[in-house]
Amino acid sequence: MTSSAPTTKSAAPELLRELAGVLPAANVLSRPSELLPYECDGLSAYRQRPMVVVLPETVEQVARILAICRRRGLPVVARGAGTGLSGGALPLVEGVLMVLAKFNRILELDPVRRTARVQPGVRNLAISEAAAPHGLYYAPDPSSQIACSIGGNVAENSGGVHCLKYGLTVHNILKLEVVTIDGDRLTLGSNAPDSPGYDMMAAMTGSEGLLGIVVEITVRLLPLPTHTSLVLAAFDDVESAGAAVGGVIAAGIIPAGLEMMDNFAIRATEDFAHCGYPVDAEAILLCEVDGTAEDTREQLQRVAAVMREHGATEVRVARDEAERLLFWKGRKMAFPAMGRISPDYYCIDGTIPRDQLPRVLGKMKEWSAEFGLRVANVFHAGDGNLHPLILYDANQPGELERTEAFAGKILDLCVEVGGTITGEHGVGVEKINQMCTQFASDELEQFHALKEAFDPRGLLNPGKAVPTLQRCAEFGAMHVHRGELPFPELERF
Amino acid sequence: MRDADQSAALRDQVAAAHAAGGSLEICGGGSKRFYGRESDTPGPVLETVGHRGVVHYAPTELVVTARAGTPIREINAVLSENGQQLPFEPPELDGDATVGGTLAAAFSGPARPWCGAVRDHVLGTRVINGRGKLLRFGGEVMKNVAGYDVSRLMVGAMGTLGLVLEASLKVLPKPEREVTLAFHMERSDALVFMNGLGDRPLPLTGAVFHGGIVYLRLAGSAAAVSVAMSELSGEELPSSDAIWRSLREFEHPFFDTKLPVWRIALPALAEPELPGEVLIDWGGGQWWLRSDAPVATIRDPVSALGGHATLFRGGDRGGEVFHPLPPAMAALQERIRRAFDPAGVFNPGRMVAVAG
Numbered sequence: 001m002t003s004s005a006p007t008t009k010s011a012a013p014e015l016l017r018e019l020a021g022v023l024p025a026a027n028v029l030s031r032p033s034e035l036l037p038y039e040c041d042g043l044s045a046y047r048q049r050p051m052v053v054v055l056p057e058t059v060e061q062v063a064r065i066l067a068i069c070r071r072r073g074l075p076v077v078a079r080g081a082g083t084g085l086s087g088g089a090l091p092l093v094e095g096v097l098m099v100l101a102k103f104n105r106i107l108e109l110d111p112v113r114r115t116a117r118v119q120p121g122v123r124n125l126a127i128s129e130a131a132a133p134h135g136l137y138y139a140p141d142p143s144s145q146i147a148c149s150i151g152g153n154v155a156e157n158s159g160g161v162h163c164l165k166y167g168l169t170v171h172n173i174l175k176l177e178v179v180t181i182d183g184d185r186l187t188l189g190s191n192a193p194d195s196p197g198y199d200m201m202a203a204m205t206g207s208e209g210l211l212g213i214v215v216e217i218t219v220r221l222l223p224l225p226t227h228t229s230l231v232l233a234a235f236d237d238v239e240s241a242g243a244a245v246g247g248v249i250a251a252g253i254i255p256a257g258l259e260m261m262d263n264f265a266i267r268a269t270e271d272f273a274h275c276g277y278p279v280d281a282e283a284i285l286l287c288e289v290d291g292t293a294e295d296t297r298e299q300l301q302r303v304a305a306v307m308r309e310h311g312a313t314e315v316r317v318a319r320d321e322a323e324r325l326l327f328w329k330g331r332k333m334a335f336p337a338m339g340r341i342s343p344d345y346y347c348i349d350g351t352i353p354r355d356q357l358p359r360v361l362g363k364m365k366e367w368s369a370e371f372g373l374r375v376a377n378v379f380h381a382g383d384g385n386l387h388p389l390i391l392y393d394a395n396q397p398g399e400l401e402r403t404e405a406f407a408g409k410i411l412d413l414c415v416e417v418g419g420t421i422t423g424e425h426g427v428g429v430e431k432i433n434q435m436c437t438q439f440a441s442d443e444l445e446q447f448h449a450l451k452e453a454f455d456p457r458g459l460l461n462p463g464k465a466v467p468t469l470q471r472c473a474e475f476g477a478m479h480v481h482r483g484e485l486p487f488p489e490l491e492r493f
Numbered sequence: 494m495r496d497a498d499q500s501a502a503l504r505d506q507v508a509a510a511h512a513a514g515g516s517l518e519i520c521g522g523g524s525k526r527f528y529g530r531e532s533d534t535p536g537p538v539l540e541t542v543g544h545r546g547v548v549h550y551a552p553t554e555l556v557v558t559a560r561a562g563t564p565i566r567e568i569n570a571v572l573s574e575n576g577q578q579l580p581f582e583p584p585e586l587d588g589d590a591t592v593g594g595t596l597a598a599a600f601s602g603p604a605r606p607w608c609g610a611v612r613d614h615v616l617g618t619r620v621i622n623g624r625g626k627l628l629r630f631g632g633e634v635m636k637n638v639a640g641y642d643v644s645r646l647m648v649g650a651m652g653t654l655g656l657v658l659e660a661s662l663k664v665l666p667k668p669e670r671e672v673t674l675a676f677h678m679e680r681s682d683a684l685v686f687m688n689g690l691g692d693r694p695l696p697l698t699g700a701v702f703h704g705g706i707v708y709l710r711l712a713g714s715a716a717a718v719s720v721a722m723s724e725l726s727g728e729e730l731p732s733s734d735a736i737w738r739s740l741r742e743f744e745h746p747f748f749d750t751k752l753p754v755w756r757i758a759l760p761a762l763a764e765p766e767l768p769g770e771v772l773i774d775w776g777g778g779q780w781w782l783r784s785d786a787p788v789a790t791i792r793d794p795v796s797a798l799g800g801h802a803t804l805f806r807g808g809d810r811g812g813e814v815f816h817p818l819p820p821a822m823a824a825l826q827e828r829i830r831r832a833f834d835p836a837g838v839f840n841p842g843r844m845v846a847v848a849g
Binding site for chain 2: 112113114135156157159163164167168170171180184185186187190191192193194195196197198199200202203205206207211222223224225226246247249250252253254290291292294295297298299351352353354355380383384385418419420421422423424425426427431434435438439440442443445446447449450451452453454465466
């Protein structure tokens with residue numbers, strides 16, 4: 001995507017002097033060339049150069065930076081690895097970008113109690129790697145786990161392929177150390193099963209950096225499953241595949257992972273990854289089961305039977321670990337595969353009740369023709385999380401706008417069928433308008449009131465995640481009158 | 494009692510109380526009146542028990558949505574017909590426990606360490622806040638990160654953040670087979686044994702120590718349970734369900750006492766010296782204590798180990814029933830409470846004493 005030239009504002013010399021009093025000179029970035037790498041996160045369509053980037057290394061430094069920002073009334077945006085897909089870490093023109101990448105140490109790994117105490121900049125996968133020698137792992141595995149940071153996972157309440165069985169970030173973290181904008185250092189949660197008072201872990205997880213700066217996380221580790229197996233089933237139509245997903249659940253099986261791909265996604269990934277997918281199938285399901293040897297064997301047979309009952313034209317059980325990984329490879333390569341066949345693609349992240357899948361896919365097909373844009377579907381079928389990928393070419397005039405209009409319609413449909421505008425990528429700046437579709441003004445006011453309890457001056461990541469009522473009023477008015485996006489007065493690149 | 498949607502009437506009552514500067518005591522089936530602080534300024538009762546019924550249940554979506562006054566027993570029956578259950582195993586309390594009260598008090602049963610707590614299964618709620626506004630958060634889908642997680646925040650809030658009207662809960666299949674094994678050992682060994690069971694993927698859903706015996710519940714596929722049984726040995730109990738039921742419903746002989754009962758949450762392997770008889774559940778994470786010893790002799794050793802102690806039943810109900818919070822945290826939580834209920838309509842003092 002292309003971007004209009006972002007506005008910039010230079011940091012005042014007094015601010016830089018103050019920050020230099022807190023941090024080593026190398027950890028305060030203010031020259032345009034230094035700021036450039038931080039102007040976007042994983043959602044590169046939105047770019048904005050911050051006034052200044054700070055890279056604190058200690059909790060004390062975080063607290064002192066926040067004190068400076070508070071005194072000066074400067075907004076602060078926290079950033080981890082910058083892999084977020086909703087622009088949650090998009091800098092603000094007159095703001096400070098606090099990069100927590102230097103908080104990259106695993107402070108303690110307790111194999112006996114099966115916990116790890118880590119800093120927010122630690123990569124998700126690094127925790128599982130450190131735990132592996134003890135036969136343990138950290139369960140949530142977002143597809144960006146090789147790069148994404150655990151602090152970002154907390155901010156977004158990240159999921160992953162295995163969350164139907166093993167839960168989201170909120171189910172797998174025990175304790176957070178947080179610095180508030182007022183400079184208080186708080187411990188949320190505990191190593192015990194629960195804590196007195198309100199469930200502060202629930203409030204903080206998924207709050208997209210609007211409530212406090214997380215400086216330490218204690219995660220729960222699980223024993224590695226001894227056996228893992230994968231079934232690949234092919235179907236002649238998407239409806240049967242959808243019904244088979246319900247059939248697996250109805251049979252009393254909770255798969256470790258259950259993924260669906262439609263024909264377009266199958267073809268594109270097969271061309272790219274050569275993983276042996278049946279390219280004539282309208283849909284494939286990948287169903288993973290794990291547990292003990294006996295348990296896995298039994299589940300596998302039942303899954304295969306359910307697939308056949310629901311009209312699978314082909315059921316393949318991965319013969320060995322190599323084939324299992326090969327089957328997964330295609331699914332994991334779905335995004336890059338799209339990048340190969342289209343100059344640009346736009347990834348959507350809605351969740352729907354699973355039984356609405358045929359209706360939603362049918363609508364998407366219809367709109368695909370209407371908008372003249374191809375759409376591929378990869379789908380966390382187990383938990384209803386859709387990732388339609390709209391293929392477009394940003395160099396074709398109007399194509400991005402059509403893509404965004406198409407995406408907006410899909411998200412509105414997700415809400416209409418009882419789902420949500422974001423399953424795991426967060427709202428950030430990307431879906432701020434869709435929040436007005438999902439929530440009524442009383443609900444948004446409640447969100448703002450909660451935010452105010454933590455951050456009365458609204459300095460932490462302002463403008464993200466929860467829209468102002470005014471913004472929704474403008475969006476709603478436009479929405480009703482025109483029936484579709486885009487809105488020229490809003491910044492949408 | 495018939496299913497009924499009383500949302501509008503309940504909202505009107507809250508709005509009226511808010512407008513008049515009054516307060517309300519939320520009450521469902523009344524099964525947990527013993528729990529929490531006695532109200533400082535008891536207001537009129539806001540009855541939720543008539544607002545009841547399963548609104549939506551889709552077995553293959555693994556979710557049930559029910560109104561606040563719906564008895565847990567009724568939910569269990571509906572789920573059971575479809576071979577499913579509430580994984581967090583809440584007490585039914587003679588059929589009086591309701592969905593709303595279960596969320597408010599956050600009571601999870603013996604399966605909690607392995608299957609998750611109440612909060613882990615809450616997908617969405619409809620809520621009336623202290624301003625009398627009807628709000629909806631979350632929904633019926635497993636993955637949903639739009640907006641703050643207000644639904645989970647309601648769990649354990651003792652009704653002080655709002656009246657939960659309706660909750661959507663994640664459900665799971667019932668295990669195919671369930672057995673209970675007994676092992677004789679000393680307390681310290683029991684703690685190490687129970688903690689160590691988490692090192693490998695066993696189909697474990699209960700681990701309790703009392704009277705020199707560890708009881709383990711294995712539940713899952715028949716194949717997995719029988720393999721685990723032969724691996725662990727231990728003595729199989731003739732009735733698997735009895736002990737877990739008695740723990741879940743607080744009907745175990747341990748709870749048959751005139752002494753105050755404390756609930757103590759602790760990190761793995763912590764072993765405080767406590768002034769009274771204990772029963773250790775949740776594989777070591779939840780200790781029950783019968784004691785009328787001074788509060789400090791209970792809370793101090795527990796705090797030192799990173800745990801917290803709740804005066805669960807009996808004792809001084811006007812005191813700090815819940816473990817006191819550090820000042821900055823207490824101040825933040827009070828601001829959160831006011832964000833939902835600025836005029837203090839709901840259950841004033843039920844959780845912490847009303848300030849000033």
